[in-house]
Amino acid sequence: MLSLADVSKVYRVGAFGGKTMTAVDGVTFDVDQGQVVSLIGESGSGKSTIGRMILGLTAITKGSITFDGAPVRPGADYYRKVQGVFQDPFSCYNPVFKIDHMFQLIRQIRPYTQEKLEESISSVRLEPGQVLGKYPHQLSGGQLQRLLIARALLLDIRLLVADEITSMLDASTRIDVLNLLVDLKARGLGVLYITHDLSLGNYLAERTVVLRRGVVVEMGPTEKVFEDPLHPYTRQLLAAVPRLHAPWEDARPAGCGVHSDVQPDPDHYVACSCEKEPE
Amino acid sequence: MITVDGLRVYYRTLKGDVRALDGVTFDVRDGEILGLAGESGCGKTTLGKSLIRMDGRMKHVAGTVTLDGRSLPIADDAAMVPFRFHEVSLIPQYSMSALNPTRKIGRMIRELLKARQAPYDEQELHKRLELVGLGVETLERYPIELSGGMKQRMVMVISTLLNPSLLIADEITSALDVSTQKAVATALAGFRDAGFLKSMIFITHDISLTYQIADTIMVMYAGKLAEKAPAKTMVTAPRHPYTQLLLNSLPEVGVRYGQRRLAGIPGSPPSLLNPPDGCRFRDRCPLAYGKCAEEPPPVEVEPGHFVACWKA
Numbered sequence: 001m002l003s004l005a006d007v008s009k010v011y012r013v014g015a016f017g018g019k020t021m022t023a024v025d026g027v028t029f030d031v032d033q034g035q036v037v038s039l040i041g042e043s044g045s046g047k048s049t050i051g052r053m054i055l056g057l058t059a060i061t062k063g064s065i066t067f068d069g070a071p072v073r074p075g076a077d078y079y080r081k082v083q084g085v086f087q088d089p090f091s092c093y094n095p096v097f098k099i100d101h102m103f104q105l106i107r108q109i110r111p112y113t114q115e116k117l118e119e120s121i122s123s124v125r126l127e128p129g130q131v132l133g134k135y136p137h138q139l140s141g142g143q144l145q146r147l148l149i150a151r152a153l154l155l156d157i158r159l160l161v162a163d164e165i166t167s168m169l170d171a172s173t174r175i176d177v178l179n180l181l182v183d184l185k186a187r188g189l190g191v192l193y194i195t196h197d198l199s200l201g202n203y204l205a206e207r208t209v210v211l212r213r214g215v216v217v218e219m220g221p222t223e224k225v226f227e228d229p230l231h232p233y234t235r236q237l238l239a240a241v242p243r244l245h246a247p248w249e250d251a252r253p254a255g256c257g258v259h260s261d262v263q264p265d266p267d268h269y270v271a272c273s274c275e276k277e278p279e
Numbered sequence: 280m281i282t283v284d285g286l287r288v289y290y291r292t293l294k295g296d297v298r299a300l301d302g303v304t305f306d307v308r309d310g311e312i313l314g315l316a317g318e319s320g321c322g323k324t325t326l327g328k329s330l331i332r333m334d335g336r337m338k339h340v341a342g343t344v345t346l347d348g349r350s351l352p353i354a355d356d357a358a359m360v361p362f363r364f365h366e367v368s369l370i371p372q373y374s375m376s377a378l379n380p381t382r383k384i385g386r387m388i389r390e391l392l393k394a395r396q397a398p399y400d401e402q403e404l405h406k407r408l409e410l411v412g413l414g415v416e417t418l419e420r421y422p423i424e425l426s427g428g429m430k431q432r433m434v435m436v437i438s439t440l441l442n443p444s445l446l447i448a449d450e451i452t453s454a455l456d457v458s459t460q461k462a463v464a465t466a467l468a469g470f471r472d473a474g475f476l477k478s479m480i481f482i483t484h485d486i487s488l489t490y491q492i493a494d495t496i497m498v499m500y501a502g503k504l505a506e507k508a509p510a511k512t513m514v515t516a517p518r519h520p521y522t523q524l525l526l527n528s529l530p531e532v533g534v535r536y537g538q539r540r541l542a543g544i545p546g547s548p549p550s551l552l553n554p555p556d557g558c559r560f561r562d563r564c565p566l567a568y569g570k571c572a573e574e575p576p577p578v579e580v581e582p583g584h585f586v587a588c589w590k591a
Contacts (some may be wrong), residue, residue, distance in 0.1 A: 042456035043427075047445035140547050149433065170318040171484070176530045177541055199487075203530035203541070223535055240461040241532050242487040243512050248461060 001055065001190050002031040002159055004081075007063035009049050009214075021051045025214040026063070029207075031159060036181060036191040038222070040199035041211035042237075047194045050211075051163045055084045056191065067159070076109050083152035087164040089144035093136035098134055103151055110155050117154065124150045124180055135140050142173035146180065153184070160184070163194045179205055198241050202226050220268030230270040280444050281330075281478060286342030288329045293326045293524040296338070299325040301502040303342075304577065305585075307478040307495075312471060314493030314510065315482045318525075320548055322502040323482045324372070329353055329445045331369045331482075340522055346574070347444055347477075368476070369442035372450045378422035385418030388437060397441055407436045410473065428459035432466060439475045446476040450483055458489065468492045487529065488507035490514050495583070498522050501548045501559040504577055508584040518580060519591040521560045541589040558588070566590050 012182040016173055024046040029036045041047040050096060052058040056074030065072045072078060086092065093102055099218040103117060111128040120127040136144060145165055151168055152160055162181065166174040181191055201208055203221070208225040210218045210233070229235045232251070239251035258272040286303050289296040293342055299401045300322045314578060315323045329337060330353065339354035339398050346366060352358040394401045405415050411432040422430060431451060439446060448467060452460040471479055483489055490494050490510050497507040498521070508518040519521050524544045530536070546563040549555055557572040558564070564571070570589045577587040 042458070171486075172318060172528050173547075174526055175530070175541050175543040178530070179543070182540070199530045199532045200455065202532045202534070203536050226532060227535075237457060238532060240458040242461075242464075242485065242491045243533060244487045244490055244526065244529065244531055246533070248465070249489050 001033050001068060002192070004029055004050070004054075005064050005066070007050070007053065008061050009046070009053060009058065010061045013196075023214050024053070026216070027211075027216055029209050029216070029219060031190045031192050033158065033190050034174060034185055034188045035205045035207065036185050036193055036205045037211050037213060038193040038195060039206035039207060040201050040237075042193060042196060044213070045211040046214035047196075047211050048163055049214075051084065051161045051192065051194050054161055055082065056157075057084075071191060080109060080155050081156060081157055082159045082161065083157045084150060084161040084163060085145070085148045085165050087167055089148060089168065090136070090142050092148055093144065095136055097135075098132075099134050099136065099139070099147060102147070103154065106151060106155060112154055115256070120153045121147070122152045123183075125176065127149070142169050142177060145169065145177055149177075149180065149184075157189070159190045159192070161194070162191045164196070165196045167195075167197070168198060174185070174200075184186060198226075198237060210237070215271065216269070217271045217273070218269065224265065224268045230264055230268070232273050280309050280347060282345040283330075284343050284345075286326070286329065286344065287340040288325055288333070288334050289338045289340050290325075291338055292552075295552055298327065298392075298554055301501055301551075301554070302590055303499070303502075303504050305497060305504065305507060309477045311481045311495060312468065312481055312493045314489030315499065316484065316486045316489050316498040317403075317499040317505075318430050318484060318548065319563075320498040320501070320551070324449055325502075327369070327449045327480060330445070330447060331363060332356065332359065333368050349407070360411065361392060364438075364443065365397075365441050366443055367445045367447070368438045368441070370431075370434055370438045370446070370448045370451050372453075373379055374451060375427055375430050375454065377434055378430060380422055383419055384425075384433060386420070389411055391437065392440070394495075394540055395441065397432065404436070404440065407440070407475070410469060411436060412462065426459075428455055429462060431455065431459075431463050435467060435470070436482065439470055442475055444477045446479045448479060448481045448572070452483065452488065458540070463493050464488060484512070486526065487531070499527070501554065502551055503559060504585070505560070506584075506586050506588075507577070508581075508586075510582075512584055518584070518586040519588045520564050520566050520590070524565075 005028050007024060007027045011021045011023055013019050013021045039047045048120060053060050056072055063095060123127045126146055131139060131143060133148045166177050185191060193204055205222050208222045209216055212233050218225055229238055236251045239249060256272055256274045258270055259274055264270055283370050284304050286300060288300040289298050296474045303394050344351040344353050388398050396548045408415060413429060413432055419551050445458045452463050455463060470476055481493055493510050496510050496513040517526060528541055530541060544563055549559055561567045561571045575587045575589045577585040579585050580591060
């Protein structure tokens with residue numbers, strides 16, 4: 001469905017844009033229908049830039065992003081199929097208007113009936129009567145975040161780009177939003193789940209892409225990447241995640257995943273780490 | 280050793296008092312790290328702030344705080360001055376922005392110590408910087424030249440320079456990446472081992488992180504203590520229904536989920552403006568029954584394991 005091929009993004013920085021900074025460097029991966037792909041990386045790894053490029057909010061410097069084989073062209077047609085939800089639900093609403101106003105904004109792209117609206121609100125496990133007619137400040141962060149997903153669903157989208165959508169939520173409500181994504185996946189929606197939290201990616205995703213400084217270091221089925229990480233950076237990341245029942249341990253030492261005796265499965269990609277050691 | 284007894288701190292608002300901290304009793308022994316966990320609005324930051332400096336909206340209603348046998352005058356801003364940094368110190372939530380951007384770090388530290396009338400011991404400072412993995416040359420840099428994790432470790436060193444008896448670390452790792460988070464948290468536990476501070480209250484919303492460094496974990500809910508237990512007991516055998524549900528809602532790495540789904544806690548915490556009587560978790564609790572209309576007192580079910588629940 002969505003396909004990124006050798007995508008790069010170079011930002012101009014410094015006075016008069018005299019210097020350049022490569023935020024994303026040659027990233028290639030796919031998101032299929034009914035699949036959650038998690039994009040994991042630390043701050044500055046370029047994960048949000050990739051999300052913005054898919055949504056057409058940032059221009060691509062090199063490479064191509066195609067949706068159903070056609071290059072991405074931002075516009076009403078494209079946004080009917082692909083929508084994004086972002087980190088801070090509180091800043092996505094105009095505090096002056098009621099929640100209903102947020103839904104009315106998409107009437108131009110796709111008209112909807114009141115029934116359809118209520119159905120899509122129920123599908124994010126909210127009671128339409130309890131949220132419609134309310135102001136944003138009367139609802140919790142988890143409810144607002146789920147309403148943004150409901151708006152995306154109203155368009156019958158096929159791909160959702162979810163950029164850190166649970167990092168502002170409390171642990172007890174966060175899991176509801178994650179379970180909602182799992183339900184939507186079962187209905188055939190493709191989800192690109194961008195996060196820095198490895199445990200959430202592990203819970204949710206079929207495939208995992210690990211980014212470091214704009215480069216994909218490891219990519220493959222989630223259980224392979226998490227249970228048998230081959231790149232030293234992935235091992236270091238996994239060792240640093242606080243766990244509930246096991247104390248922190250040091251990362252297992254690893255050689256280069258490409259030039260070693262262990263050959264990964266064909267669908268498990270590992271970047272060569274022979275020259276650069278992770279610091 | 281710090282003892283907090285029946286502490287109540289309210290926020291004054293135009294609509295009335297918000298009972299953010301409503302009767303909390305606990306103590307932290309010397310050499311102990313107390314992890315304070317809970318969701319947003321449970322009063323954990325209010326507790327941390329009231330032990331060092333109450334801002335203008337906060338009102339001390341009842342309760343006492345005793346530090347090493349001396350009573351802390353927490354309600355009196357001026358009387359707290361001699362205690363601050365010497366006895367009680369704080370690493371703030373946004374310590375990234377706590378450093379003066381116009382001073383080189385070394386000069387800033389000298390000025391700070393002068394303002395507190397404390398001697399400047401260069402060797403000791405260098406030793407501590409080394410302990411957190413920062414070079415001596417960092418002192419000649421401006422804060423903007425350091426990364427987030429380096430700034431956080433720098434603030435840790437500065438906050439503990441006067442060897443406080445109690446250190447309050449409020450969400451210090453929330454803005455950091457996982458690998459930096461580990462380095463900062465381990466350095467913090469190292470400070471305790473090196474004797475730079477006697478006891479520490481480590482405030483975070485992330486229970487799995489608390490488990491890594493704390494000796495005791497205290498879980499708060501809506502301004503009250505829900506459960507306090509040794510870290511290991513808390514994650515293996517929690518007794519309070521809130522703690523149980525909360526721990527069951529946390530996804531982990533190293534577990535294969537497949538079709539298995541975790542469950543959240545339905546509902547949301549009560550408003551603290553006019554909180555309901557009785558157990559404040561009652562509305563969301565699957566075990567709630569008639570007696571929950573009365574407020575459950577914290578009971579010591581095992582040595583060191585306190586639970587505020589009628590069913591525990």
